[in-house]
Amino acid sequence: xSRALDYAFLGVAGRVLNSGQARSLLxxxxxxxxxxxxxxxxxxxxxxxxxxxxxxxxxxxxxxxYELNGPIRFASDKDRExxxxxxxxxxxxxxxxxxxxxxxxxxKRFDQGVKQLESTFDQNLQNAIGNPTVAFELLRxxxxxxxxxxxxxxxxLDQDLLILIEGADLALPEGQVTSLSDADRHRLAICTxxxxxxxxLDGRDAVVxxxxxxxxxxxxxxxxxxxxxxxxxxxxxxxxxxxxxEYVADFPDLALGQSVEGLSELTAGLSIHALLxxxxxxxxxxxxxxxxxVVSKVEIFVQSQLGEDVIEIKKPSHRLEDVVGFTxxxxxxxxxxxxxxxxxxxxxLPGAAVAGPIGGGKTFxxxxxxxxxxxxxxxxxxxxxxxxxxxxxxxERLRRALQALxxxxxxxxxxxxxxxxxxxxxxxTERRLTGKIQQMMSDPALRGRxxxxxxxxxxxxxxxxxxxxxxxxxxxxxxxxxxxxxxxAFLIWVLGAVLSESPTDDEIFRLDQVTKGYSAAAFAxxxxxxxxxxxxREPGEDFDIEAVLEIAGDLIPPAIGETRRYQTLQAxxxxxxxxxxxDPEMDLAQREVWSREIQQLEAKGIG
Numbered sequence: 001x002s003r004a005l006d007y008a009f010l011g012v013a014g015r016v017l018n019s020g021q022a023r024s025l026l027x028x029x030x031x032x033x034x035x036x037x038x039x040x041x042x043x044x045x046x047x048x049x050x051x052x053x054x055x056x057x058x059x060x061x062x063x064x065x066y067e068l069n070g071p072i073r074f075a076s077d078k079d080r081e082x083x084x085x086x087x088x089x090x091x092x093x094x095x096x097x098x099x100x101x102x103x104x105x106x107x108k109r110f111d112q113g114v115k116q117l118e119s120t121f122d123q124n125l126q127n128a129i130g131n132p133t134v135a136f137e138l139l140r141x142x143x144x145x146x147x148x149x150x151x152x153x154x155x156x157l158d159q160d161l162l163i164l165i166e167g168a169d170l171a172l173p174e175g176q177v178t179s180l181s182d183a184d185r186h187r188l189a190i191c192t193x194x195x196x197x198x199x200x201l202d203g204r205d206a207v208v209x210x211x212x213x214x215x216x217x218x219x220x221x222x223x224x225x226x227x228x229x230x231x232x233x234x235x236x237x238x239x240x241x242x243x244x245x246e247y248v249a250d251f252p253d254l255a256l257g258q259s260v261e262g263l264s265e266l267t268a269g270l271s272i273h274a275l276l277x278x279x280x281x282x283x284x285x286x287x288x289x290x291x292x293x294v295v296s297k298v299e300i301f302v303q304s305q306l307g308e309d310v311i312e313i314k315k316p317s318h319r320l321e322d323v324v325g326f327t328x329x330x331x332x333x334x335x336x337x338x339x340x341x342x343x344x345x346x347x348x349l350p351g352a353a354v355a356g357p358i359g360g361g362k363t364f365x366x367x368x369x370x371x372x373x374x375x376x377x378x379x380x381x382x383x384x385x386x387x388x389x390x391x392x393x394x395x396e397r398l399r400r401a402l403q404a405l406x407x408x409x410x411x412x413x414x415x416x417x418x419x420x421x422x423x424x425x426x427x428x429t430e431r432r433l434t435g436k437i438q439q440m441m442s443d444p445a446l447r448g449r450x451x452x453x454x455x456x457x458x459x460x461x462x463x464x465x466x467x468x469x470x471x472x473x474x475x476x477x478x479x480x481x482x483x484x485x486x487x488x489a490f491l492i493w494v495l496g497a498v499l500s501e502s503p504t505d506d507e508i509f510r511l512d513q514v515t516k517g518y519s520a521a522a523f524a525x526x527x528x529x530x531x532x533x534x535x536x537r538e539p540g541e542d543f544d545i546e547a548v549l550e551i552a553g554d555l556i557p558p559a560i561g562e563t564r565r566y567q568t569l570q571a572x573x574x575x576x577x578x579x580x581x582x583d584p585e586m587d588l589a590q591r592e593v594w595s596r597e598i599q600q601l602e603a604k605g606i607g
Contacts, residue, residue, distance in 0.1 A: 005036050005239055010055060013230045017162075017206045022228040024195040026168070026209045026217065029232035029400060034272040036242060045243065045272060048210070048232070052164060062159045066139065067166040071129045083142065086157035087121045090145040132171045133186050139163055140194040143205045161205040168209035169216035177220070184218075191221050201226060215392035234404035235272050240264045243272055247279045254279070255288035266291065268406040269298045269376075299376060302401050310394055312379040314411060316367035323368050324493045325486035325520070326361070329479065332580060333369055337475065341373055341409070344448040350441050351452025353415070353472040355459035355571035356479035357564035359521030362455045363413055365479060370453070376408045380418060395436050402440070402450050415454035416461035434463055441471040460570045467574065478571035478580055481519050490523045491515070498530045498543040507545045514552045517561065526552055566601045569594045 009027070016022050035051035036043050046054070049065055057063050057075045062083060065073040074080040128135035143163075148156040165171070171187055173180070180188070194200060195207070214222045214229050221227060241264040248254055256263050267275055278297055282289050299313040320330050340349040354362045370377040402408060412418050419434050441452055454472050456462060467473040482490050491511050495503040503511075515526070533551055534543050573594050578584045601607070 004038060005242055007035065009230050009232045010052075013208070016228055016230065020204075022226055023201055023203065023205065024207045024209070024224070024227045026211060026214055026222065026227055026229045027232060028211055028213050028229060028396075030234050030271065031210055031212055031232060032271075032273070033232075033235065034276070036239070043246065045276070049164060049166060052208075056162055060159050061162050062157070063162050063164070064139070064142070065164045065166070066128070066135050068132055068170055069130065072125055072135060072139070082159070083145075083157070084118060084121050086145050086148075087142070088117045089150065089156040090148040091117050133183050133190070136171070136187050136190045136194075139165075139207075140190055143194070143200055143203070143207075146205050147199055147203050160203075163205070163207045164210065165207065166210050169211035169213070172209075172218045172221050174216055174218050174222075180218075188218055188220055192224070195221070195224055195226055213393045213396045215396060234269070234400055235275075237264055237268070239272065240267050240270070240275060243275055244279070247276070247283075251279075251283045253286075254283050255286075257288045257290045263289065263294065265406060266294050267298060269302050269401065269404045271301070274301045295376070298405075302376075302378070302405070305401055306394070306397050309382060310380075310398070312381055314367070314370065314377040314379045316371040316377070318364075318368050319371050320365075320368045323361075323365055324523075325482045325489040326365060326479075327486055327489075329365070329477070329580065332477075332577070333365075334372075337477075338369065338372055341375075341451050344407075348448035349451065349474055350447055350470065351410070351454065351472040352475040352477055353454045353456065353459060353462065353467065353574075354477050354479060355456060355567075355574055357481070357519065357567040357571070358457045358560070359519040359564070360457075360479045360481060361520030362457075362479045364520075366411070366453055366455060370409050370411060373409060375451075376405060377411055378402075378408055379411045379413070382418075391433055395433060399436075399440060402446065406449065408450055410450060410452045411455075412453065413455045415456040416458040419454075419463060419466060434466075438463070438465050438471065441466065457567045458570070459574045473576065476574045476576045478568075478575045480568060480571065480582065481517070482523075483582070487512070490518070490520070494523055494527045494530065495545075495548065497527050498534045498548065499545070500542065503545075507548075510545060510549060511552060514549060517557065519564070522557065526555065529555070562601060562604070562606050566598065566606045569598050569601075573598070 009029075013025060013027065016025060031048050033048070034045040035048060036045050037051055037054045039054075049067075053063060053065065053075060062079045063075045067073075074083070124134070124138050128138050143161055146157045146159075146161045150156070172191060173184060175184075177185060177188070209217065209221075209227075211217050241260060244256075244260050244263055244267075248256070248260065258266070267278075270278070274297070278289070278294070281287075303311060303313050320333065323330060337349070337352060340347060343349075354366055356362055402410070419437055440446060440450070452472055454462065454466075459467070459476065465471070467476065488508060491508045492503055495507060495511060499507070515523070518526070529551055530543075530548060533547070537543065572581065573591055575581055
């Protein structure tokens with residue numbers, strides 16, 4: 001006998017409905033996954049509606065299910081007949097016992113009237129197929145019927161209605177009312193009246209709307225205070241383990257490549273559907289589920305859920321040992337940042353911000369960090385959408401994906417353009433997005449599992465709420481232009497690309513004189529220029545220091561010196577570690593000097 005699984009959302013929804021806290025409920029999240037039900041013949045994995053029907057078909061309830069492309073379905077024919085009798089009671093004011101007496105006393109005329117009502121009931125159910133507006137109005141009337149009591153106090157229906165509506169986001173689409181069709185507006189009016197009706201609110205009937213996201217349901221319904229939301233999360237470790245154990249029991253020769261527990265942890269982020277597909281594919285092909293294939297399956301699935309234009313799963317190939325220079329920074333990353341990102345306890349960092357002038361090498365260095373971490377690296381590309389309400393939907397999908405993954409690094413390049421402000425001048429969508437990101441960064445449930453790496457040359461443009469401690473403000477790292485031994489390492493790296501022998505101190509000195517103020521990107525550009533020139537030379541023609549200096553001397557740096565200086569000062573001013581400053585022993589009063597220089601540059605229009 002398999003152990004029972006705990007679906008917390010089911011208990012939450014049950015408490016909301018049983019307590020009368022709400023009569024209209026919106027269930028969102030992993031609606032299209034599979035859920036396990038226990039039956040006498042054994043456990044089964046079934047769709048959500050079948051799962052809810054299994055648990056909510058109980059004495060005292062009449063369960064109705066409406067799907068946009070189908071009829072209003074009843075749990076049984078008996079429930080259909082019970083509701084038909086209640087409908088006639090409501091329309092005639094006569095209960096079932098009195099109805100039989102009236103038929104005998106009043107004869108054929110009364111009987112014809114009753115049959116007409118029965119026919120109307122059946123016809124209404126038939127008309128509801130493929131016509132959601134008719135279906136919604138019929139369901140609303142059935143709730144009125146359920147509450148009806150005749151003059152003698154007898155209820156039309158002794159049971160309570162529980163109505164499940166699939167595809168609520170399609171029937172009640174988000175958008176400005178003026179842009180909706182007449183049918184859409186009609187359904188909005190029906191649901192607003194229905195869910196706000198005092199009789200419905202004080203009654204025992206309930207409506208459960210099923211939609212992937214609250215943001216996809218029209219705001220006139222989704223924001224009603226009497227409509228509460230219950231989110232269905234992605235499958236947890238226990239659910240994935242249960243499916244794998246059951247599948248292995250049915251296919252004992254399946255080669256998992258690791259323990260059931262190990263595979264359960266490795267598949268964090270997959271839906272039950274996707275996990276089942278992977279197991280079936282391995283069983284059919286008699287293939288072992290190796291770690292690389294499983295990780296690839298998880299990454300492909302997560303990206304498919306969010307879209308390639310929203311995220312990218314990055315797999316950097318270079319490591320910190322491939323990064324030229326930055327000796328002290330690399331030592332800090334190895335000794336503090338990487339261990340704290342790998343920590344799962346209270347010492348874990350929520351994230352870090354990386355600041356410094358454009359061309360400083362921030363992205364290259366921290367891609368190497370991501371490679372060292374051996375975690376799923378999600379690169380945020382664009383959380384915004386041009387379509388009304390879609391930005392909130394994209395964020396909700398991202399949040400659900402991150403909650404399902406075991407450990408993930410969120411890599412955000414040009415973070416100052418990805419995240420806006422929350423001030424009064426910002427757009428409402430911008431404020432909501434930035435506010436939600438900030439909440440997620442400091443969410444205790446995600447600490448030790450989700451890590452944020454924000455790259456920006458304009459650290460001052462990031463919201464102060466993002467830069468505070470508890471978010472990426474725990475660690476703001478400046479990446480500065482190379483100096484001293486680090487600069488010498490870059491000079492040797494550039495010369496080593498074209499000189500046949502190791503450069504001498506004199507050659508290094510001479511190149512140093514013509515590359516004053518070079519950034520990491522400038523050194524990389526010079527190296528590329530030299531290699532291109534070397535390929536154009538005749539075979540056997542040596543490349544000497546004079547040729548290097550000629551090419552280097554021909555290069556003119558772009559006129560961005562003051563902008564880069566401004567960005568460097570902002571990185572220094574926002575740095576949160578002494579050991580990462582050029583002089584760790586400096587007096588903090590130096591920050592006032594930097595602030596004054598920043599003000600002087602801003603007075604010149606630099607910013």
